[in-house]
Amino acid sequence: MKAWIVQFVVLAMLGALVIYIMGEPQRHRKRADRVDGKAALLKATQAQERFLTEKQLYADQAQLAAAMVISSGTTIYSGENPGAAAGSNYTIAVELSADRRSFTLTASPLPPFTDSECGTFTLTSNSVRSWATAPNNDKACRWWVATRQRQSNHWRPESDHRGRSS
Numbered sequence: 001m002k003a004w005i006v007q008f009v010v011l012a013m014l015g016a017l018v019i020y021i022m023g024e025p026q027r028h029r030k031r032a033d034r035v036d037g038k039a040a041l042l043k044a045t046q047a048q049e050r051f052l053t054e055k056q057l058y059a060d061q062a063q064l065a066a067a068m069v070i071s072s073g074t075t076i077y078s079g080e081n082p083g084a085a086a087g088s089n090y091t092i093a094v095e096l097s098a099d100r101r102s103f104t105l106t107a108s109p110l111p112p113f114t115d116s117e118c119g120t121f122t123l124t125s126n127s128v129r130s131w132a133t134a135p136n137n138d139k140a141c142r143w144w145v146a147t148r149q150r151q152s153n154h155w156r157p158e159s160d161h162r163g164r165s166s
Contacts, residue, residue, distance in 0.1 A: 034121075037090035037121055040092050041105050041107050041122075044064060044068065044094075044105050045105060047067045047068050048094075051064070051067050058100050058125065059094065060096055061074045061076075065082075069083075075091055076092040078107065085110065089109060089113040090107040090109060090110055090113075091110050093106045101125075102124065102125040102126065104123070104125075105122065106120050106121070106122050119131060119132040
């Protein structure tokens with residue numbers, strides 16, 4: 001009788017381990033898809049800064065699409081080709097201030113991809129990062145904001161790496 005209980009416990013533990021391992025590829029895939037959307041936001045930000053350098057104003061959606069060399073339409077997609085929906089998980093939208101001196105970029109999940117944990121990611125011209133998600137569900141998305149904070153805490157242009165002034 002005791003051997004049966006031990007076998008049952010071992011089998012239950014193995015079953016739980018298999019269930020956990022089976023779910024890991026989906027979690028990894030979703031994280032990789034999020035990185036795709038965040039990278040698209042950073043590419044769009046670079047294009048905005050180049051546009052600002054040339055025109056002294058930030059680009060609207062159509063101008064940003066042209067600046068990112070999108071041949072048709074104004075929809076910007078994540079992925080290798082920002083002009084094609086194939087292989088993309090996010091669309092990028094631009095919101096400008098009235099004077100076109102600041103912007104907010106938003107990466108929204110593109111169906112069939114959904115992300116109930118993080119929702120949409122945003123990045124502003126002031127490097128403010130955020131995401132829209134359900135309350136208390138930020139564990140998967142927290143690093144989007146923390147990445148910029150870590151970088152800014154270690155980078156001090158007025159001193160060298162030893163803390164001395166230049």
